[in-house]
Amino acid sequence: MKPQLAKGVRDVSPEDKILKNQVISTLQEVFELYGFPPFETPLLERWETLTAKGGAGQDSDVFKEIFRLTDQGKRKLGLRFDLTVPLARYVALNPSIKLPFKRYEVGRVFRDGPIKLGRYREFWQCDADTIGTKSMLADAEALAVVETSFKKLGLKTFIKVNNRKILNGILNQAGIKDKESAITSIDKLTKIGVEGVSKELIDGGYNKKQIDCIFSLISSKTTLAQLKKLISDEEGKEGLAELQELLLYGRKLGLKTLKFDVSLARGLAYYTGTVFEAFLKKGKIMSSLAGGGRYDNLIGLLGGRDIPAVGFAFGLEPIMDTLRIEGTKTIKTKSQVYIIPLGTVDESLNVASGLRESGISTDFSMGKKGVSKNLQYANSLGIPYTIIIGENELKKKKVLLRDMETGTETLLSVNDVVKKLKK
């Protein structure tokens, strides 16, 4: 057999997995700081659940990307393609859960789509949602989690914030009927520019006057004060009020990176109010690192009660890529020291135990002969220190600690090794 990976999936090497675990544990820490508990749903869901209205119905882009399978009982199943549909299914299945229901989930999702750079068929999502309240406090908390997380990750980001109702109001004023497809066009503004979006709208049957009306209001430079004067539509006004309340709460929570941007649309059809997206500051590529918004109709569509909700997701892969580009120092191993016994296996095992009991991550030479082969091995793993224990060291009740970066060797007692490595 010539072994091969399945198409569109990856192995995660120890070095990458250490970084991934660090990112995940930072996000978990912040989620829990804000009162979101961990939660888990299965990867296997019934086909009917995944393709229900609100999920990936036949007319959705995701529908054809669902991995299908059947179980022994010929039941039709699929692999989940996001974490929102399983959450909605859970809420529908458990009508007695207390609302608001907050939770986060970090896990894999699957899409059998075309493969591009940075796009895989099996990838991770980190979601947090608050189900069961219309309060803008929930939206503000979402923004706070995002800002705090990037701060803790050491990434300088800012968050574009908008409200779908404002966009709807503007489209109402411009006399646009199919707002959903217009929003899909506007969503491409940063990619294809005003010209490109205009062309799409003209192709959609709208006239120059309507398009001028839209772009007189929608630009990343439009201020909230301008819009308050110019928007007369009721839904638009409601959106402005919600946004102002949200920004006020944001200030009270001490948030410093929120930036109103009326051109932010976010593609997904299901958003109903607040939308937001976090980007790297001064990044060469404006890659989106997190995003979310309010979706007050989705949970109801998926079979539960009619329940408002706000949620957001971090892009784990883009965050890891950004950390690497920004030069975040990664480590190849968690091991702090590698023990090389020279004819002293029994005593060296004892030393290893002592170090581990003191909380020092300790690796131990196995079946490698000679000091230099062992040093090469420790070096290839990136372990920062080695300990050599020969008869001479034993006699002195010491060990030889070698700093693998500098090559410096010091004769120390085990206690002193612990003190040095604990720092």
Add this chain to the structure above:
Amino acid sequence: MKPQLAKGVRDVSPEDKILKNQVISTLQEVFELYGFPPFETPLLERWETLTAKGGAGQDSDVFKEIFRLTDQGKRKLGLRFDLTVPLARYVALNPSIKLPFKRYEVGRVFRDGPIKLGRYREFWQCDADTIGTKSMLADAEALAVVETSFKKLGLKTFIKVNNRKILNGILNQAGIKDKESAITSIDKLTKIGVEGVSKELIDGGYNKKQIDCIFSLISSKTTLAQLKKLISDEEGKEGLAELQELLLYGRKLGLKTLKFDVSLARGLAYYTGTVFEAFLKKGKIMSSLAGGGRYDNLIGLLGGRDIPAVGFAFGLEPIMDTLRIEGTKTIKTKSQVYIIPLGTVDESLNVASGLRESGISTDFSMGKKGVSKNLQYANSLGIPYTIIIGENELKKKKVLLRDMETGTETLLSVNDVVKKLKK
């Protein structure tokens, strides 16, 4: 739509997920203490990989339990059924990795089998393996990880240890040809007793004399000293020597819960040397909580170089069940405090920020009216403290901290709240 779970899978509630995360993070901590780095393989593997010789070939029990799927390109895929096959595939695919290669992986696996109590179609495994050394030091390290993990989890366990070569030696002496099927029978000893195993062996065509020979040597009471006198077969002697070396290393590592048991067989065909299994001490049900052994041929079979290996797995679900039975205190939430603003949302948000900056997990009332409804909600989530902030408290620059268990309310400054909750 009437929402339903797929058959044989589960949602994990916040309370259960908190416990699960605690167990996983304890295991991760110990793995890393012993020099095993984290690692990740995909859930999707090529059908040829999963069903290769050494994996789940057509004649294996697992073969018919693999979930099958195809991707857009009509490639045959399957969901992994364990973490060993993907590891072997990784090693085969990356011939330049440095040996010994140590790694742990915690993740989901899938088996489309019959569903019983505690048996699911989607479940978690926690594996650690050392690939590329025959040294008994690796086997001893495996035992140390298991013993240390259970100690940190607060579970009183012991580890039965044996060596397949000893069993093979005994079977050789009894003139048993099909050792694999005999070992499968012996594996059932604790379940069906000597009588049951004897019957299976007689049905297999062996005579009373052979069976007597086996049971004169195989019993959980047989000592190592007895076997050293009675085993003459070369493979058996090799097994005894390996086991003695392993137990010596175990002593040097300070291990205290190892128990030689020549009747321990472990069902899987691929073990070649050391086998071990950890059980709860004095448990009503002798449920296995972890197990593993040496499998020196498997990696080679799966397409890589011929590479010796030793590995083991923790049973995450049995460990969680045992912790619950043993009365381990679980928590329903990570939130330490729930803030109830009474007409003071803006100022209360500020308090929330301050608490979170001090590392206190803080939840915040959203859209719930009145103190009593809020207290009920906080109580249902299991949050230990609430903070009530009304105009009176604001004037005094204090907040009202309520201990939800005792009902005691204290007027404190935010600083004093931090001091109290940090304890």
